[in-house]
Amino acid sequence: xxxxxxxxxxxxxxxxxxxxxxxxxxxxxxxxxxxxxxxxxxxxxxxxxxxxxxxxxxxxxxxxxxxxxxxxxxxxxxxxxxxxxxxxxxxxxxxxxxxxxxxxxxxxxxxxxxxxxxxxxxxxxxxxxxxxxxxxxxxxxxxxxxxxxxxxxxxxxxxx
Numbered sequence: 001x002x003x004x005x006x007x008x009x010x011x012x013x014x015x016x017x018x019x020x021x022x023x024x025x026x027x028x029x030x031x032x033x034x035x036x037x038x039x040x041x042x043x044x045x046x047x048x049x050x051x052x053x054x055x056x057x058x059x060x061x062x063x064x065x066x067x068x069x070x071x072x073x074x075x076x077x078x079x080x081x082x083x084x085x086x087x088x089x090x091x092x093x094x095x096x097x098x099x100x101x102x103x104x105x106x107x108x109x110x111x112x113x114x115x116x117x118x119x120x121x122x123x124x125x126x127x128x129x130x131x132x133x134x135x136x137x138x139x140x141x142x143x144x145x146x147x148x149x150x151x152x153x154x155x156x157x158x159x160x
Contacts, residue, residue: 082116082123085109094138106136 080088089109094102113120 080109080112082113082120085112085120086123086127090132090134092134092136094136096138099138102136 089106092102092106113124
């Protein structure tokens with residue numbers, strides 16, 4: 001029976017606690033403290049500064065876009081049209097002496113095709129439909145071939 005006597009006291013305590021908690025929840029504090037006001041002013045200044053920086057960045061981006069658009073198409077940058085690039089790629093001959101320079105030129109020409117974007121696709125498709133192969137293999141000069149051939153002959157003669 002002692003347990004039943006404490007039950008109304010516990011229920012009353014829970015009711016008072018729930019009323020106290022729900023009364024103040026979800027409401028903004030009524031009084032402003034000086035610390036919060038200082039933080040609020042500092043945050044407003046920071047927001048203003050960030051908005052100014054954003055506006056400056058946007059204007060720089062717009063200026064760069066205008067420069068890019070006024071510069072003209074990528075064809076002017078590379079100086080070659082897509083058919084000219086493809087023709088040069090077909091005619092390139094790589095030797096051991098010019099290998100690095102030719103590799104750089106091939107990269108430059110392929111970048112030129114990429115830079116021209118959608119305009120290059122029909123020309124590339126036309127080239128691929130021809131079913132022609134291009135070898136970018138290093139072709140040995142006559143002197144290199146003869147020097148290596150003689151070495152093999154000497155080695156073969158020594159083994160016999």
